[in-house]
Amino acid sequence: MAHQRPDILRAMLTVINGAMAALAGAVVLSLRPWRMLQGALLTPALAALALLPWLWLLPQKMPQGLQVQLSGACLLVLMLGWPLAVLVLGGVAAVVWGVGQAPAEAALHQWVWIGLVPATLALGIGAALRRWLPANPFVYTLGRAFLGTAVAVFVSGLLLEGLQQLAGLPVRDLSLVARWLMAWGDAFLTGMFGAIFVAFAPQWLATWSDARYLKPPAPPP
Structure with missing residues (x-):
């Protein structure tokens, strides 16, 4: 029975992942975010579906023991909003499952822990920054896009x-150090693209x- 215990624990983790995905999916479907695709957001949504799967496939292509993983979820939240970002991340996970070599459980795990959870945390961080910090472009690019992503x-x-x-379940040594370093890789990419899009798109x-972050200062009393 001892050799069956890891399999049972992994099955329990898969059930937890499935429950989280189902809850998020129900919330997303109730909000019907695909209506936003009728405007300018169609282009970044399609670009994410075309490019992001290759980042999520990196762990399958790297040598064993070198698990490089970038998320991109926080950037999608900035670009598409949380509901549409979660929907697109689900499509990314489906593409990874279809073209990759990992089973469906691994694709679900990526959608939840590489996509859904960081996206939800980024939503909360963004709401806190909007609530407690002034409406400033540097707060948006450095606070929300860069530090918030990390x-x-x-x-x-x-x-x-x-x-x-x-x-x-077994946890690899130094995995937290690796996650910390990879978090800053995601933060650099999100901050860079966030600043570029603020300036040009x-x-x-x-x-x-623009009305919130570029409004002129209030006149002195």
């Missing part, structure tokens, strides 16, 4: 490590508003 990706890694430890950022 926190969201790293915390999602911490949550996954904690869940695996609670389930009794703000219509591709559903979370950006």
Whole structure:
């Protein structure tokens, strides 16, 4: 029976992943975010479906033991908003499952922990920054796009490590260090593209508003 225990624990983790995915899917379907694709957001959504699967396929293409993984979920939240980003990330996971060599459980795991959880944390961080910090382009690009991405990706890694430890699954040594470094890789890409889109293609950022972030300062009393 001892040799069956890891399989049972992995099955329990898959059930948890499925429950989280089902809950997020129900919320997304109730919001009907595909209506936003009638505007300028169709282009970044299609670009994400074409490009992001190759980032998610990196762990399958790297040598064993060198698991390089980039998310892109926080950038999608900035560009598409949380509901549409979750929907597109589901499509990305489906493409990874279709063209990759990993089973469906692995694709579901990626959708939840590389896509859904960082995207949800990025949504919460963005809401907190909007609530507590002034409406400033630097707050958006440096706070939400750069630092917010680093926190969201790293915390999602911490949550996954904690869940695996609670389930009794083995955790690789130094994995937290690797997750911390990879979080900053995601933060650099999100911050860079966020700043570029703010300057040259703000219509591709559903979370950006010229009226909010570029409004003139209030006159002195």
